Amino acid sequence: MNTESPIIRPTGLDIARIRADFPILSLPSNGKRLTFLDTAASAQKPRQVIDAESHVYEAEYANIHRGVYDLSQRATVAYDKARTKVRKFINAASDREIVFVRNATEGVNLVAQTWGRRNLRQGDQIILSEMEHHANIVPWQMLREETGLELVVIPITDSGELVWEAYEKAFTSKTRLVAMTQVSNALGTITPMAEIIKVAHSHGVPVLVDGCQAVPHMPVDVQALDADFYVFSSHKLYGPTGVGVLYTKAKILEAMPPYQGGGDMISSVTWAKTTYADIPQRFEAGTPNIAGTIALGAAIDYIESFDRQALMAHEHALLEYATERLQALNSITIYGTAAEKAAVISFAIKGVHPHDVGTILDFEGIAVRAGHHCAQPVMDRFGVPATTRASFGIYNDFDDVDALIRGIGKVQEIFG
Amino acid sequence: MNDLRELYQEVILDHGRKPRNFGALPDANREAHGHNPLCGDKLDVRLLVKDGIVEDVKFEGAGCAISVASASLMTEALKGRTEAEANALFEKFHALITGEADVTLDQLEELDKLAVFSGVRDYPLRVKCATLGWHTMHAALENNGETVVTE
Ligand SMILES: Cc1ncc(COP(=O)(O)O)c(C=O)c1O
Numbered sequence: 001m002n003t004e005s006p007i008i009r010p011t012g013l014d015i016a017r018i019r020a021d022f023p024i025l026s027l028p029s030n031g032k033r034l035t036f037l038d039t040a041a042s043a044q045k046p047r048q049v050i051d052a053e054s055h056v057y058e059a060e061y062a063n064i065h066r067g068v069y070d071l072s073q074r075a076t077v078a079y080d081k082a083r084t085k086v087r088k089f090i091n092a093a094s095d096r097e098i099v100f101v102r103n104a105t106e107g108v109n110l111v112a113q114t115w116g117r118r119n120l121r122q123g124d125q126i127i128l129s130e131m132e133h134h135a136n137i138v139p140w141q142m143l144r145e146e147t148g149l150e151l152v153v154i155p156i157t158d159s160g161e162l163v164w165e166a167y168e169k170a171f172t173s174k175t176r177l178v179a180m181t182q183v184s185n186a187l188g189t190i191t192p193m194a195e196i197i198k199v200a201h202s203h204g205v206p207v208l209v210d211g212c213q214a215v216p217h218m219p220v221d222v223q224a225l226d227a228d229f230y231v232f233s234s235h236k237l238y239g240p241t242g243v244g245v246l247y248t249k250a251k252i253l254e255a256m257p258p259y260q261g262g263g264d265m266i267s268s269v270t271w272a273k274t275t276y277a278d279i280p281q282r283f284e285a286g287t288p289n290i291a292g293t294i295a296l297g298a299a300i301d302y303i304e305s306f307d308r309q310a311l312m313a314h315e316h317a318l319l320e321y322a323t324e325r326l327q328a329l330n331s332i333t334i335y336g337t338a339a340e341k342a343a344v345i346s347f348a349i350k351g352v353h354p355h356d357v358g359t360i361l362d363f364e365g366i367a368v369r370a371g372h373h374c375a376q377p378v379m380d381r382f383g384v385p386a387t388t389r390a391s392f393g394i395y396n397d398f399d400d401v402d403a404l405i406r407g408i409g410k411v412q413e414i415f416g
Numbered sequence: 417m418n419d420l421r422e423l424y425q426e427v428i429l430d431h432g433r434k435p436r437n438f439g440a441l442p443d444a445n446r447e448a449h450g451h452n453p454l455c456g457d458k459l460d461v462r463l464l465v466k467d468g469i470v471e472d473v474k475f476e477g478a479g480c481a482i483s484v485a486s487a488s489l490m491t492e493a494l495k496g497r498t499e500a501e502a503n504a505l506f507e508k509f510h511a512l513i514t515g516e517a518d519v520t521l522d523q524l525e526e527l528d529k530l531a532v533f534s535g536v537r538d539y540p541l542r543v544k545c546a547t548l549g550w551h552t553m554h555a556a557l558e559n560n561g562e563t564v565v566t567e
Binding site: 351352353354355356359360363370371372376379385386410414415 | 419420421423424429432433454455456457458478479480481482539542545
């Protein structure tokens with residue numbers, strides 16, 4: 001592919017039109033065109049999602065699963081429809097396998113606190129990778145404190161890939177779970193999830209997939225993957241904050257004890273005995289984020305209105321172009337050079353702390369993440385306290401990459 | 417670009433690149449460890465205090481230009497001061513960069529070189545960087561051996 005010319009649009013997507021869907025992109029940042037390169041932290045929202053959420057409050061709002069009146073029924077139908085959209089989006093077998101939570105973090109905590117507490121004992125082992133987000137580390141450490149289980153951490157290579165032999169050899173008679181990310185938010189690495197799951201299943205071990213960074217950028221089929229648990233957040237998928245999804249195979253979910261107690265998750269309550277609702281309601285205590293969940297459905301509709309292969313090709317073209325231009329600069333180190341990568345580039349500029357990079361880029365209207373990306377073990381692995389990260393989404397174009405490169409020029413000018 | 421130079425003044429860049437009083441202080445009798453979990457900045461501040469006077473002060477660690485330069489300029493400003501003066505200077509510095517209180521001309525004069533950090537007040541997220549060294553120094557004087565966390 002010719003990456004010299006920033007105007008190549010090999011995908012046939014009309015990025016200018018996509019950009020027009022995102023109101024925030026037309027607002028200046030520090031007086032400049034906003035160059036938003038922090039989609040991996042949270043994505044901006046298209047008009048379609050914003051409208052869907054306000055429409056709920058303007059025309060369709062009432063609590064769900066309660067009232068017999070028309071509004072409540074309409075809200076309930078819309079909420080349930082969102083569950084069906086999510087189910088189809090990740091190709092789950094049944095709506096019953098989709099649990100709505102607050103975010104991916106809560107999804108992992110739910111599994112740790114229900115499935116984990118019930119099934120894990122002292123000496124049992126969970127396999128993780130060295131590139132997990134804190135969301136897929138800390139809940140297991142908390143459970144470790146309670147139960148005395150062990151965390152087995154699979155190292156990554158200098159390019160940020162899973163050390164495959166180490167993974168294959170990590171299984172013992174004590175292994176009870178593999179909890180791993182499909183795409184690293186700090187390095188961009190796409191892990192071979194289908195293979196990872198195949199190996200785990202050959203040992204009879206279930207797998208929890210952290211799909212936060214995967215779902216927005218590639219089609220995901222939980223049945224084809226044969227994932228046992230799969231978590232992701234709406235806000236990284238161009239949907240609202242405050243909604244996350246936990247997919248769990250029905251067979252497993254049915255055997256899990258409830259997470260939180262309260263309304264909506266019961267079938268009957270008496271002082272003597274309470275029986276719990278069937279899945280997935282058993283895991284959705286209390287009034288959920290009704291409008292946000294419905295708007296997540298709109299985000300899914302939005303993503304699916306595009307050819308997803310074309311979206312992937314576009315983001316990949318941005319990744320290649322940005323990587324090439326960064327590599328052409330002096331004094332830049334890129335962390336994460338896996339063969340299979342999502343459009344995330346973590347880098348360091350020699351002699352300049354990422355926080356200073358972030359502040360100077362901000363002056364140029366460029367939003368990047370500077371920090372440890374909630375993946376401190378990854379930073380330790382590469383011996384840096386933090387990196388600067390540019391991550392791309394559906395609305396980024398080649399001008400954004402050019403702006404980043406110009407911004408880095410400014411950084412080097414000031415710190416030169 | 418002008419604004420940028422206001423934040424990243426030459427003095428800050430210079431002290432960020434070549435921090436003064438950087439390194440160990442074997443005969444220190446006060447020390448604390450400072451940590452900003454948000455960005456991973458880590459600083460150790462060590463002081464030698466005799467008869468209530470800061471005779472020597474050094475720091476070690478890693479961080480952004482703002483936090484390193486601030487700690488460096490702080491060490492220069494503290495030597496020879498009494499503990500009470502050191503803490504009072506911290507308060508003034510804090511007022512300057514958080515914009516919490518108006519800083520009088522007299523105070524500005526007293527802050528001397530430290531006034532280069534006044535640009536930080538426009539960047540709420542960077543205030544922690546500029547104060548990390550100071551908080552750590554303060555903790556060393558008050559509670560020798562503590563870890564301070566700014567976030
Ligand atoms: C790979 C990965 N896992 C988990 C999370 C946690 O997501 P949330 O904060 O939405 O729960 C993130 C978000 O930063 C992520 O990138």
